[in-house]
Amino acid sequence: MIQKKVCMVGVFGTGKTSLVQQFVQSKFSEKYHSSVGVKIDRKVVDVNGSAVTIVLWDLAGRDEHEDVGASYLRGAHGVIYVADGTRKETCEQIADLRRVATAAAGPVPGLIALNKCDLVGDWKLSQADEEALRANGPVFRTSAKSGQGVEQMFLAMARVLVAPTQGAR
């Protein structure tokens, strides 16, 4: 069995947790975020006929008081950065989060989930802003509410991880 550790990071309130909620097998409750700062879930995806277990480390969101737990990023095979399309500042912090993650985990593959695509009408992002995000990795428009793009995003991550030559590593 192939297992990969994938960390999810993002600013507080970008919907990381609800993004994965209905797509993963959860054992631990939300309260781990506020206590330990991380919640671990599992997502099994199929890549070219073989099952890959993505062990998702859903890190507590960054806010003005608390940075992301750098020690939880250690050993990650991949990082999913989550931004909220309706809040431009959450996108602006992706580059900084990437710097933190790279310092802890090394230059591992990363991708960006641009969340709340069901509210795309309310998005405060220009085309240029979205392009700027691509500098940090492939961007997937996702919606925790409708489920749109989520499966594809995890699958893309799994593909990158099991074929390391295609990734940044």
Next chain:
Amino acid sequence: MTGTHPVPDGAPLHDDGMPNAPSSTDDRVAEMSRLRALLLGPERSRLDEHEARFEAQVLTPEQLAEQLPEAIAMRARQDTQLGIALAPTVERAISESVRRRPGEFADAIFPVLGPAIRKAIAETMADLVASINRAMEHSFSPRGIRWRVEAIRSGVPFAQVVLRHALVYRVEQVFLVHKETGLLLAKAAPSDLAVPDADLVSGMLTAIRDFVGDSFTEDAAAGGLRAFRVGELTVMVEPGPHAMLAAVVRGEPAPEFHERVQATIEGVHAQFASALVDFDGDDTAFAPAQPLLDDLIVTVLDTDTPAGKAVDWRPVVVTLVLLVALLGALAVRASTRWDRVIGTLEAAPGFTVVRAERGWWQSEIRGLRDPDAEPANAIIAAAGGDTSRIVQRWEPYQSLAPAFVLARAARAVSGPADIEQLVREVRASRVLFEIGSAVPGAPGSAQIDAIAARLAALHARVSALGGEVEVALTGRADGTGTDATNAMLSQQRVDVVRATLDSAVSGVRFSARALGASAPVDDPDPATRARVNRSVSFDVRLLLPPPIRTLRE
């Protein structure tokens, strides 16, 4: 220049125009090489040195064969890298060999396989015997019986009851976790326990270790979280350089278990050094670690501890022996007492025991009892029997023992109690006289009349039964006066009374004797003694016909 050295073809001629002689050519060559030596000497020697060193470094196969064993031994002493490097090749070679020539391979490993199989069987048998022993111990110890009762009553399997009471510790889960990623490399659990989310648990365990480490220790190398308790569970974490071993233990793990966990994580690092370093999420390389983890899944009961804690039977045996002895003594005592009761009853006049049954609580006696016999309860109680626990059924009968025949006869002859009463009254009578007198006074005369009346009545009753009445009179005198006077006086007194009665009562035979003062009636008071001895007293005999014979008092 000697000019004797030959000169090679095309060599430049000397400017003296002399023809090229061979000898001069040789000289030139020598000259040239001298020149070369002068000009290039140091470089040349360095070149030679390098050449020699180069040749020394390239080993011929012969030299390699010479040095290989020593080199392998040397490296193996240094570290495990050689083994790690050779392992894949050796494994491939072995599997190839097995695939191609399985027969030869089987022959080769047969000497190893035989003892290994025997050892495994022996160990299995030993385990089996041990578990049977434990089962037996559980079955027959007081504790085991108590547990069985509990198991039956509560409907819980016996094994679980034993586990609940005797459990020292039980290892319920073992995780081998890759330290950096928190990913699960291998896990083990008892067959009856499922661990569905081991990968999540191992991840969360790593996260919590990181969290605790970040929160409380500054030095990451200090080892971090090593153990924590959750209710009855202890989670032991033994970190190694690249992986950690987490054991979830119910109860109190013994120190030796901790040592085993340490030894296991060391073993894992030795065996999987490169796999741990190169780990990229594929846990298949760690499948061979499974037996190491399985070895840690143990259940230790306090009944497993051998000598010293064995059940001490001595108090139980002593108590039982005492109890049996006590019960035996009680039974013997009860039996002897019963025998004595029956024996006494059988020996008692007027009793015939027909049937005697002794029971644990109540006993029964049936038989015949003469109504004249003593009360049965009195006899039983005297013999030590408990009458309240003996049911008695006595049928009346007539015993032919002389005492009973006589008693019945006495009842028959005396009929109504008046005969005996009359006899008693006459016997108790005494006719008193004044000092020195042989003439009864007024009271004495009245007494004689009364006696006469009783004797008449007695005669009437006895003669009706065909018998006779004899009355013996005894005359006495007090101790004063001479013997002759006393003898005479007593004779006179008895004669007077006899004559009076003789005339008053017919059919009764009288006899008389005079004792003087020779056999006085005794009395502590001298005055009373003197008075009662101045008297005539009476004895009565009834003569009855056969078979009644003589009734004695």
